[in-house]
Amino acid sequence: MSNLDAETVQFVRETMIPPSAPPGRETGAVKWMRENLFSSWFNVIMTLLAIWFIWHFFVPMIPWFVNGVWNADSLRECREILDGRTGGCFAVLSERWKQLLFGFYPQTEYWRPILMFIWLAVAAAPIMFDNLPRKLLIATAIYPFAMVWLIWGGSIWGVLSVAAGFGLGYVAFKFADRKLEGLIPLLVGLAVAVVWWLFLRGPVAGGLQSILPFGLPSVGSRELGGFLICLIIGVSGIALSLPIGIILALGRISNLPLVKMICVGFIEFIRGVPLITLLFVASLLLNYFLPPKVTFDLVLRVIVMVTLFSSAYLAEVIRGGLAALPKGQYEAADALGLSYWQAQRLIIMPQALKISIPGIVNSFIGLFMDTSLVMFIGIFDMLGLAKAIRANTAWIGIYWELYIFIGLVFWVCCFGMSQYSQWLERKLRTDHH
Amino acid sequence: MTVVTEAKPTSAKSASDEIAVEIINMNKWYGTFHVLRDIDLTVRRGERIVIAGPSGSGKSTMIRCINRLEEHQSGKIIVDGTELTSDLKNIDKIRSEVGMCFQHFNLFPHLTILENCTLAPMHVRGIPKKEAEATAMHFLEKVKIPDQALKYPGMLSGGQQQRVAIARSLCMRPRIMLFDEPTSALDPEMIKEVLDTMVELAEEGMTMLCVTHEMGFARQVADRVIFMDQGQIVEQNEPEEFFNNPRSERTKLFLSQILGH
Ligand SMILES: Nc1ncnc2c1ncn2[C@@H]1O[C@H](COP(=O)(O)OP(=O)(O)OP(=O)(O)O)[C@@H](O)[C@H]1O
Ligand SMILES: [Mg+2]
Numbered sequence: 001m002s003n004l005d006a007e008t009v010q011f012v013r014e015t016m017i018p019p020s021a022p023p024g025r026e027t028g029a030v031k032w033m034r035e036n037l038f039s040s041w042f043n044v045i046m047t048l049l050a051i052w053f054i055w056h057f058f059v060p061m062i063p064w065f066v067n068g069v070w071n072a073d074s075l076r077e078c079r080e081i082l083d084g085r086t087g088g089c090f091a092v093l094s095e096r097w098k099q100l101l102f103g104f105y106p107q108t109e110y111w112r113p114i115l116m117f118i119w120l121a122v123a124a125a126p127i128m129f130d131n132l133p134r135k136l137l138i139a140t141a142i143y144p145f146a147m148v149w150l151i152w153g154g155s156i157w158g159v160l161s162v163a164a165g166f167g168l169g170y171v172a173f174k175f176a177d178r179k180l181e182g183l184i185p186l187l188v189g190l191a192v193a194v195v196w197w198l199f200l201r202g203p204v205a206g207g208l209q210s211i212l213p214f215g216l217p218s219v220g221s222r223e224l225g226g227f228l229i230c231l232i233i234g235v236s237g238i239a240l241s242l243p244i245g246i247i248l249a250l251g252r253i254s255n256l257p258l259v260k261m262i263c264v265g266f267i268e269f270i271r272g273v274p275l276i277t278l279l280f281v282a283s284l285l286l287n288y289f290l291p292p293k294v295t296f297d298l299v300l301r302v303i304v305m306v307t308l309f310s311s312a313y314l315a316e317v318i319r320g321g322l323a324a325l326p327k328g329q330y331e332a333a334d335a336l337g338l339s340y341w342q343a344q345r346l347i348i349m350p351q352a353l354k355i356s357i358p359g360i361v362n363s364f365i366g367l368f369m370d371t372s373l374v375m376f377i378g379i380f381d382m383l384g385l386a387k388a389i390r391a392n393t394a395w396i397g398i399y400w401e402l403y404i405f406i407g408l409v410f411w412v413c414c415f416g417m418s419q420y421s422q423w424l425e426r427k428l429r430t431d432h433h
Numbered sequence: 434m435t436v437v438t439e440a441k442p443t444s445a446k447s448a449s450d451e452i453a454v455e456i457i458n459m460n461k462w463y464g465t466f467h468v469l470r471d472i473d474l475t476v477r478r479g480e481r482i483v484i485a486g487p488s489g490s491g492k493s494t495m496i497r498c499i500n501r502l503e504e505h506q507s508g509k510i511i512v513d514g515t516e517l518t519s520d521l522k523n524i525d526k527i528r529s530e531v532g533m534c535f536q537h538f539n540l541f542p543h544l545t546i547l548e549n550c551t552l553a554p555m556h557v558r559g560i561p562k563k564e565a566e567a568t569a570m571h572f573l574e575k576v577k578i579p580d581q582a583l584k585y586p587g588m589l590s591g592g593q594q595q596r597v598a599i600a601r602s603l604c605m606r607p608r609i610m611l612f613d614e615p616t617s618a619l620d621p622e623m624i625k626e627v628l629d630t631m632v633e634l635a636e637e638g639m640t641m642l643c644v645t646h647e648m649g650f651a652r653q654v655a656d657r658v659i660f661m662d663q664g665q666i667v668e669q670n671e672p673e674e675f676f677n678n679p680r681s682e683r684t685k686l687f688l689s690q691i692l693g694h
Contacts, residue, residue: 331502332539336553336605337529346552350543430542431587 064088074394088401096389100382100405103225109217112150113228119143119150120235128420144239151224151232153216161205162197169193221299225380227409232299234368234413237306241367242360244307245314246349252319263315270312276373278305283377302374310367317363321356322348354428361421365414372410382406451478452511453609453640454499459508461494468494469505470664478608481641483651483672486661487687492644495661496611499642500531513608529557532602536614538594540586546573546597547582550604558605565604572600576630592623596630603634610634612643648692652676660684 037047067087071094072078078089093100102113123143126136149159173189180188209215224232251263270278282301290296325348333343353360375384386402389395454476461469468491476482484492497503498510501517501524510517512527541549550569554560560568573579576596578589586594595615602610612631616624628650635641635654645651651658651672658675660668660683668675668684676692679685 326537326539328535328537328539329541332535332541334502335500335528335531335533335535336601337525337557338553339525342556346556347541351541354543428543430585 070094075396075398076394089398090401092389092395092398092401093405096385097405099226099389100385100402101227103228103380103385104223105219105225105228106217106223109153109219112153112216112219116147116150117231119146120231128424147232149216151219151228152221153218155205155209155213155215157205157208157212157214161201161208165193165196165201168196221297224299226382226385229299229374229379229381230368230371233303233306233371233374236303237310237367237371238364240303240307241310241314241363244311245318246353248311248315249318249322250344252315253322267312267315270309271316275306275309275370276376278309279373279377281305298377298379302377302379306367306370309370310363313363313366314360317356317359318352320359321352321354324355325351354425357421357425357428361417365417368413368417369410382409452476453478453480453513454642455509455511456495456499457509457511459498459505459510461498461503461505468664469498472508472666474659474666476609476640476642478640479638480656481635481639481654482643482657482659483655484642484644484659484661485646485648485651485687485691486667490661491664492661493613494664496533496613496642496644499609499611500528500533502533525557529553529605530607531609531611532605532607533611534595534598534602534613534615536618538586538591538598538618540594540598540601542586545583545585546578546589549586549597550601553601554604569600569604572603573597575603575633576600577626590623591619592626595619595623595627599627599630599634609640609642612641612645614644614646616645616647646691648676660687662687 038044063086065088067082067085068090069078069081069087070090072081072089072091073095075089075092078087078091082089098107098110102110105113119139120143122136123140126132126134126140145159145163149156169189169192172192173185176185176188248263248267251259252267254260254263279302282305283298286296286301329347329351330343333347338346372381372383375381375387380388383406386406389402390398452475454474456472456474459469459472460467472495484496486492494503498505498517499512504519505517513530515523515527517523517527540546541552544552547566547569550573551562551565554565554568555562570579570582573582576599578593578596578600581589581593581597586597589597599615615631616627619627624647628647631641631643631650632654643650643655655672657669658672659666660675660679660681662683668679668681670678670680675684676688679688
């Protein structure tokens with residue numbers, strides 16, 4: 001070989017290769033299709049199958065939507081207008097959409113739930129996006145009380161006096177915290193709040209109302225329904241079950257045997273019982289157990305049950321996140337002198353919750369869907385209303401239009417949650433850029 | 434083996450005889466397994482101690498007992514004049530006085546480098562944010578990575594992460610530093626940068642207990658080398674003596690394995 005002598009083992013680079021830009025990518029629709037739709041025989045067959053499927057099942061629906069009738073007083077009138085053509089009778093939605101959204105809420109008071117929807121968005125924003133001004137959190141803090149007052153109405157002193165209980169409890173806690181140690185300040189705060197709520201709140205609120213009467217017309221729980229009730233139960237359940245789930249997860253892995261036993265017992269009990277059973281307990285049985293004069297609003301009872309149910313599942317999801325954290329994180333926190341709660345709040349939970357985001361959102365979506373089960377205990381959610389509307393002589397026989405609408409509403413909410421969670425996961429990634 | 438004699442910092446010898454850590458007749462079991470047996474150790478303030486020994490000999494367990502990451506079952510451990518008991522107050526006090534660096538750094542991945550360094554001073558010591566950040570930048574400069582302050586730990590190399598971990602401990606202004614094999618998860622190239630940081634710390638008179646296999650480091654800065662085997666302190670001596678004239682057979686065997694090839 002002539003060039004053998006050109007190959008030498010020794011090599012010393014004399015000039016370093018400068019960095020250069022990465023090669024540009026080919027683009028274009030044809031290339032995309034070739035790569036994604038027709039890259040192999042298997043791929044070609046799948047593509048053709050998919051086209052056939054879309055053609056057979058979705059294309060026939062197009063006229064149904066396009067020819068849809070939006071203005072009519074009954075299904076019969078719809079059919080006359082359509083005159084034999086295929087088409088949906090969306091008139092039922094034009095006529096009843098307010099009812100589907102607000103249930104039997106008095107028409108003159110619609111501004112109240114609408115204001116609640118808007119306020120909810122404002123209250124949720126600073127929690128969801130941490131680049132918004134922190135001052136917005138004031139709206140978040142007031143929201144629970146404002147929501148109750150706006151929806152159920154009544155004297156403003158009622159909710160204000162409940163809110164005052166939290167304030168008093170907090171002041172008592174702060175006061176006791178300076179003198180006492182451990183859990184005692186917390187218990188003192190709790191005791192003050194409970195005494196206020198049980199014995200003093202009623203008379204004080206009554207007194208204030210007689211001096212300075214101010215309130216909104218009362219709306220009973222029976223008048224709530226539709227999307228409104230879903231949202232009230234869903235949002236309350238989500239907001240309350242997360243903290244309870246965190247506490248339960250920590251309790252379950254705690255070293256204190258009694259705490260651990262209670263948490264395990266609770267979680268396993270709740271997970272072993274279907275939600276609908278708990279709802280029946282809430283609607284029927286609770287009345288037998290409670291003292292005769294004590295009445296407990298039905299919606300409140302449902303919120304309690306949904307919260308307990310969801311928190312048991314969340315606890316397990318969060319426990320998974322906790323288990324995924326390396327032991328070194330606890331050790332580093334301990335070695336720096338952080339207390340148990342500081343370590344949990346600053347080091348452990350932020351990471352464990354981040355790991356658990358997909359599971360948590362899954363639970364939230366499940367909870368939101370499950371709110372439609374309240375139909376079985378006599379609360380008219382959207383599905384309950386659909387059933388009632390279909391029982392009306394004008395709309396007997398209508399079917400798809402209502403359920404597609406309801407499905408769409410649920411889908412928008414759940415898809416929104418899912419998108420938000422994916423965005424959050426991306427945002428919280430810190431391993432690389 | 435060539436004998437390298439290097440100038441040792443003189444501060445330790447002139448330091449006061451105040452005692453930083455005193456371990457008296459300490460025993461520890463994992464279940465029925467007797468990991469630490471009759472440990473007696475006194476560390477004077479400013480002293481630099483290197484702990485060596487084969488894997489599983491209980492080195493980590495011993496230094497982790499000093500800040501109560503592990504609980505001992507009998508005997509006494511007195512750190513900075515405070516005895517370690519199950520009293521949570523004492524434990525928290527001791528932990529905030531004793532810094533620790535781990536083999537796997539254990540930085541908090543969800544916080545920036547700066548936040549890693551300011552977290553404990555702010556929440557344990559109650560130092561205002563501005564001041565804590567100034568302190569953090571001071572120590573980050575000391576470990577030569579101030580320009581990484583706003584990055585997250587996952588974006589740094591192992592050596593840089595370990596130096597951040599050292600800075601994070603220093604931000605609490607500890608009086609004693611514990612190191613548990615700080616360089617054994619690092620590539621050879623990065624070991625030096627971490628050791629340099631530790632040498633600098635030693636030269637400033639910090640009381641240090643280091644579990645390490647870096648015998649060069651031991652020669653250069655240690656006042657005393659402790660050799661452990663099977664949960665016991667088998668031999669301790671000044672580094673020159675320890676390396677040149679090991680007394681016990683097990684020490685000789687260990688040294689021949691670690692320095693031998
Ligand atoms: N949590 C634990 N439970 C039970 N045994 C343990 C536990 N941690 C350590 N051990 C055992 O105790 C002994 C001492 O462990 P230790 O980690 O202190 O050794 P080491 O000297 O640091 O070893 P290495 O050089 O490998 O780090 C080992 O035999 C180990 O298997
Ligand atoms: Mg070890």
